[in-house]
Amino acid sequence: MHFSPGKNAMQRLAQFDVTRQFLTRQGQFGAQITFGVLCSAAMISLRSVFDLWAPTSGPFALIYPTLLLVTLYGHWQAGMTAFAVTFFWAWYFVLPETRGFQFIDPADPPRVALNAACCLIVVIFAEAFRRAARRTVDEIQTAADRRLILLADLEHRTKNNFALVASMLEMQKRSASDPLIHEHLNDAAGRVRTFADAYSELALEQSETIEVDTKLFMDNLLDRLENAALPRNVRFFREVDPCKLPRETAAALGLYMNEAISNAIKYAFPEGRSGMIGVYFHVRDGGWRLTIEDDGLGLDSKGQNEKGLGSKLMEAFAMQAGAVHWAGPAMVGFKAELVCENISEQHAAL
Incomplete structure (x- = not known):
């Protein structure tokens, strides 16, 4: 199947998983935590730059896309790590009163609670989507592997059937006495061998x-x-x-x-x-x-x-x-x- 470079890049990105290269559960867990911390640091850096123009505004705004991406590529463990780091960082450093967990506006406590609940909902649904997509990909891969096995078996049987037909034509030629019949049977056997060679080459290479x-x-x-x-x-x-x-x-x-x-x-x-x-x-x-x-x-x-x-x-x-x-x-x-x-x-x- 033919894909453009942009589509190939999107396919690789969609299949990215930080735990794929680790075989042990300890290694996978360590990769998830590390991924969550690194993505949190990236979000905090971006937020710090944004604060030069609009400090204290939208303190939790950048957390939502961060949690979505981290959970999709690093599982819920990475998502919860990023949630803990980014949410409490934004509460402490961005939400007034800055550099503290005290509230200036009486409406801030329910606002913080609502944002925390929404962040957890993002993690839960992103993890559910990730698992469903992974199951779908696995099912497609299993079906493709089964198709390749059946196709290889079909080609092997096809090649053997061609060889059998060619042998039968050779036997028929030996039992015939007419030279014209010999010529036609030779042509037929040669074409059958041609089919066998073409399919054999495809099966081998x-x-x-x-x-x-x-x-x-x-x-x-x-x-x-x-x-x-x-x-x-x-x-x-x-x-x-x-x-x-x-x-x-x-x-x-x-x-x-x-x-x-x-x-x-x-x-x-x-x-x-x-x-x-x-x-x-x-x-x-x-x-x-x-x-x-x-x-x-x-x-x-x-x-x-x-x-x-x-x-x-x-x-x-x-x-x-x-x-x-x-x-x-x-x-x-x-x-x-x-x-x-x-x-x-x-x-x-x-």
């Missing part, structure tokens, strides 16, 4: 996130293709920009890339013809563009000018990626292109 480092994912997938499927007479050239994309989008990109490269290897360089396949993934102006092109035979090569299964699969992968697919002649050879003009829409779908 990105198992704990809902977003994928697209450069790492594509580089690893291209390395595997280069080592396993690329003939010696064909070379790869790649330019891959760094980008974070949702897992579903990355999977569709990987499958699209595999299909386009497989078609180029199969059709563009017959009879040992040498050449190059270029893979370009560029991020520009809030969108991305994936281009796979070769300098082979182009539209004259077998199958690339037909609306076959490969073209239909690439259109399906484009739809899954939320992008537009185009395929046709390049200046030399053949080009397949996938274009998405708005990355933020893909992140918003998470």
Whole structure:
């Protein structure tokens, strides 16, 4: 999921807790008391500056926001510490008579009692809100962890099912005698292995996130293709920009890339013809563009000018990626292109 720096800062601030780094109750209690005292000192300093312009006015005014913040981030123990320090400091130093607990105005005793009660109410409600928010965050985190476990299990099962289907196709090929059937079964098995490779790469490299480092994912997938499927007479050239994309989008990109490269290897360089396949993934102006092109035979090569299964699969992968697919002649050879003009829409779908 994509957040701006300001939103990230607000998230970190909302999750701040002074006790989080302490494991023992004694350490947590010490941190709470210290936090309450430090925040009280900050409020007293601010109040002392304000007293240069308006001494004795609003003696308890700054206590309320202080107690709210201290309780939210330091629990009720820190809130009560700040209450004791700031309230009695304001009573002694700010409320007339200053530097004493005596009252000049007969209305001051009930005013002090009312402010004390209001301060305690702030602490109580801030602590209740903090606990409710913490429970909600914990429930969301538990649900997210469960989702990741289920997703990893699903991907593992998916990969195993792909491998099983590929094995069944191989068995069927061995029992068939027609060379044309052999060719079709080889194509089908190759595509199934392609799906398995793409999902396997996602499971290995990105198992704990809902977003994928697209450069790492594509580089690893291209390395595997280069080592396993690329003939010696064909070379790869790649330019891959760094980008974070949702897992579903990355999977569709990987499958699209595999299909386009497989078609180029199969059709563009017959009879040992040498050449190059270029893979370009560029991020520009809030969108991305994936281009796979070769300098082979182009539209004259077998199958690339037909609306076959490969073209239909690439259109399906484009739809899954939320992008537009185009395929046709390049200046030399053949080009397949996938274009998405708005990355933020893909992140918003998470």
